[in-house]
C-alpha cells in the first residue's frame with residue numbers, strides 16, 4: 001500500500017471536520033515545533049471519546065496542538081489535560097490558543113523538566129499518558145509513565161517509527177532512544193501495538 005497516498009486521501013475526506021488543524025497551528029505560531037499529524041489527532045479523538053478519561057498527562061506540549069485537541073475531545077465529560085513542557089518560550093502561544101479554542105479551563109501547564117516532574121507524580125493517578133517529549137529520553141521516562149498510569153489506562157507515544165522512517169532531522173541518538181523504548185515496552189504488563197500513521201504511534205493499555 002502507498003501510505004502517503006492513503007494519508008492524503010484521508011486528509012482530503014476529513015478536511016472540513018479537522019478543527020483545529022495542525023497546519024493552522026504551525027502557521028499561526030511561526031515556531032518550528034514538530035507537532036502530531038492531523039491523523040494522529042483524529043486517532044486520539046476516537047480513543048478518548050471511547051474511553052472518556054478524566055485525567056490525561058501529556059509530556060511535551062510545544063505549541064499545544066495535541067494538548068488542545070485532546071482537551072477538546074474530553075471537555076464534554078469533564079476531562080482535563082495536564083501538560084509538562086521544558087521550553088518557557090512556547091507557553092504564551094499555547095495559552096493564547098487554549099483561550100481561542102475555549103479549553104484553557106481544562107488544561108494545566110507545568111513548566112519544567114519531565115525528568116524531574118514525573119518522579120513527583122502519584123502512582124496510578126492518570127487515565128491516559130501521552131509521551132511526545134525528547135526522543136532520547138523515552139526509555140528513561142518509561143518506568144514513570146507506566147507507574148503513574150492506572151490499571152486499564154492508556155499509554156500513547158508519538159514518533160515510534162522514527163528508527164525505520166529516516167525522518168529528516170532525527171539524530172542517531174533519537175532513533176536509538178526510540179528503538180530502545182519500543183523494545184523495553186514489551187517488558188511491561190501492557191497490551192500494545194505500533195500503528196504506521198504519522199511517524200508511528202504506539203498505543204498501549206496497562207493490564208496491571
Ligand SMILES: C[S@@+](CC[C@H](N)C(=O)[O-])C[C@H]1O[C@@H](n2cnc3c(N)ncnc32)[C@H](O)[C@@H]1O
Nearest residue numbers: 035036060062065066085086087113114133134
Ligand atoms: C514534539 S514537541 C511536542 C508537540 C506537541 N505534543 C504537539 O503535538 O502539539 C516536543 C516538546 O517536548 C519538549 N521537551 C523535550 N524534552 C523535555 C523534557 N525533558 N521535559 C519537558 N518537555 C520536554 C520540547 O521542548 C518540545 O516542545
